[in-house]
Amino acid sequence: MRIVLGVSGGIAAYKAVEVCRRLVDAGHHVTPVLTEAARRFVGAATFSALASDPVPEGIWEPFEGRIAHTGLGRAADLVVVAPATADLLARYAAGMADDLLTATLLATGAPVVVCPAMHTEMWEHPAVAENLATLRRRGVRVVPPESGRLAGGDEGTGRMAEPGTIVAAVLAVLDASSGEARRGDLSGRRVVVSAGGTREAIDPVRVITNRSSGKQGHAVAEAAADRGAKVTLVTASALPAPSGVDTVRVESAAEMEAAIDAAARDADVVVMAAAVADFRPKAASDQKVHGVPELVLEPTPDILAGLAARRRPGQVLVGFAAETEDAVGRAGRKLERKGVDLLVVNDVSAPGVGFEHDTNEVTILGSDGGRINVPLGSKRLVADAVLDAVAARLRGGSTAGADTETGDTGESR
Numbered sequence: 547m548r549i550v551l552g553v554s555g556g557i558a559a560y561k562a563v564e565v566c567r568r569l570v571d572a573g574h575h576v577t578p579v580l581t582e583a584a585r586r587f588v589g590a591a592t593f594s595a596l597a598s599d600p601v602p603e604g605i606w607e608p609f610e611g612r613i614a615h616t617g618l619g620r621a622a623d624l625v626v627v628a629p630a631t632a633d634l635l636a637r638y639a640a641g642m643a644d645d646l647l648t649a650t651l652l653a654t655g656a657p658v659v660v661c662p663a664m665h666t667e668m669w670e671h672p673a674v675a676e677n678l679a680t681l682r683r684r685g686v687r688v689v690p691p692e693s694g695r696l697a698g699g700d701e702g703t704g705r706m707a708e709p710g711t712i713v714a715a716v717l718a719v720l721d722a723s724s725g726e727a728r729r730g731d732l733s734g735r736r737v738v739v740s741a742g743g744t745r746e747a748i749d750p751v752r753v754i755t756n757r758s759s760g761k762q763g764h765a766v767a768e769a770a771a772d773r774g775a776k777v778t779l780v781t782a783s784a785l786p787a788p789s790g791v792d793t794v795r796v797e798s799a800a801e802m803e804a805a806i807d808a809a810a811r812d813a814d815v816v817v818m819a820a821a822v823a824d825f826r827p828k829a830a831s832d833q834k835v836h837g838v839p840e841l842v843l844e845p846t847p848d849i850l851a852g853l854a855a856r857r858r859p860g861q862v863l864v865g866f867a868a869e870t871e872d873a874v875g876r877a878g879r880k881l882e883r884k885g886v887d888l889l890v891v892n893d894v895s896a897p898g899v900g901f902e903h904d905t906n907e908v909t910i911l912g913s914d915g916g917r918i919n920v921p922l923g924s925k926r927l928v929a930d931a932v933l934d935a936v937a938a939r940l941r942g943g944s945t946a947g948a949d950t951e952t953g954d955t956g957e958s959r
Contacts, residue, residue: 547720548575550618550654551597552627552647554634555583557697558663558706562628563588566596568713577602577618579647581634605646614646619653626716627651628689629663629706632674639677657719661689661712666702682789689715690786714904718765718926731937733774735814739767740806742783744799746826746846749835757901758821760785762866762925766817767791769929773937778809782820799823799846806849810857815936817864818850819890854885862939864888864932870895874909874917881911888912888935890928898922910935 549569553562562578569576578593578601590601602614619625627634627647634647638660643649651658660681668674669691678688689712694705707715741763745753760783767779768788777791780802787793794809796802799822810816825843850865857863865886867877870893877891892899892908899907899922906928910918912935920931 547623548577548621549716550622550625550650551576551578551593552625552630552634552650553578553580553584553588553593554627554629554631554647555581555586556629556631556663556706557587558629559584559587561706561709563592563596564709565626565628565712566593568709569716570596570598572713572717575599577622579618579650581645581647583631583633602646605649615643615649615653618646618650619656622650622654622656624657624659624716624720625651625654626659626661626712628661628712630660632662632664632668632671632677635660635662635674635677635681639680657685657687659687659689659712659716659719661706662691662704663706664691664704665696665700666704669704687715687719687789710904714924714926717904717924718768721924721927721930730774732770732815732933732940735775735940736778736812737767737770737775737815737817738778738780738806738809738813739763739770739817740802740820740822740849741767741779741781742785743821744782744802744823744846745797746799746823747830748827748839748841749831749833751834752839754823754826756821756823759783759902760820761902761904762906762928763817763819764788765925765929766819766932769926769933770815770817773933775815778813780805780809780820799826799849803847803849803852806853807856810853810861813861814940815862815864816853816857817866817932817936818853819864819866821866821868822846822849850884850886862887862936864890864936867891868894868901874911877909877911881913886913887939888932890932908932 551566553559575598577599578597580601594600637648638651643652689707692705693703742760743756743758745755747753764785767777771777771790779791780794782796794805796805823846826846828842828844863886867880869876873891873893877889881889889911890908898905906925907922908920908928920928
């Protein structure tokens with residue numbers, strides 16, 4: 547894929563070098579476009595050495611024998627801007643085209659991803675919020691900034707997302723745009739997705755939890771919305787809510803069970819990607835426990851089995867399983883025990899798989915005996931593979947045959 551990497555003038559421009567390297571390593575053709583302000587922070591020679599093309603000189607100079615901005619815009623499969631300063635966002639939202647980067651943004655029909663970076667006061671300013679809202683309405687994907695150390699030693703929200711997060715977002719958009727045949731195949735369907743690891747209170751300070759980040763569940767919710775579904779995401783994760791998704795925030799297994807049960811009553815599809823804690827303290831203390839607590843544990847609600855017992859006719863139910871040994875064998879037994887249509891299993895002991903990673907590798911097992919192997923790729927790629935199997939079930943089809951290859955772990959029971 548051909549990617550235009552726009553870099554505007556912020557201190558986070560140094561991180562864009564790593565974004566460039568990772569995209570090239572992933573096999574993509576990267577053309578870096580730097581604003582004049584960006585060149586004050588990082589040299590064009592650095593990007594020219596790492597990217598697929600040298601940095602274009604500017605809007606007045608041809609690029610590969612063509613008008614630079616139209617040539618770049620038309621050839622791009624995706625444009626990502628990292629960092630996207632408050633100034634760049636304002637000019638893009640206003641439709642200005644006074645340099646090569648903004649002109650390319652207006653000249654492209656490809657998906658656009660922007661990665662804001664600025665001081666907290668700027669990030670919280672209403673003008674910036676309105677500009678981002680305008681861009682989102684136009685279909686621009688936003689990778690939100692993080693909290694942490696900012697330029698000048700300040701602390702707060704506005705720090706550009708890390709390169710790995712940005713690259714994962716780019717790969718997810720590319721995965722989605724390459725699957726146009728899927729677009730709309732869930733139109734009119736109601737889909738409920740759970741995500742994240744629940745937290746079971748020991749006292750007001752301590753909890754029992756697990757390593758789930760919620761990234762896979764959020765990717766499923768986003769993919770389902772992109773395919774036309776009305777999506778409710780019940781999440782125990784602190785990740786930002788995907789665009790166009792109704793989001794319910796929960797903490798404990800009990801809260802998740804109540805929210806899922808309410809949302810699932812009229813749902814066509816329920817995807818339990820959450821990592822629900824298996825046990826919780828039988829009695830949580832209302833005061834901080836000093837010394838070593840003596841914990842008496844009890845099982846948390848078996849949300850997946852309860853859904854299977856109460857589901858309405860035609861509803862497709864998907865479970866997830868995180869394993870570290872004999873993953874497919876254990877998942878097969880869980881599939882039968884839970885009574886679900888599809889069970890997605892991953893071996894979280896494998897490199898780059900499951901918890902907290904931006905990538906995943908899974909096997910999708912069907913109650914009809916089918917099996918789909920999804921090789922290591924972005925969590926959005928995995929999400930679309932799961933929803934492909936769901937869509938087939940909704941059409942009355944079956945899971946693909948044994949060992950079929952396609953291009954987070956889930957509930958740990």
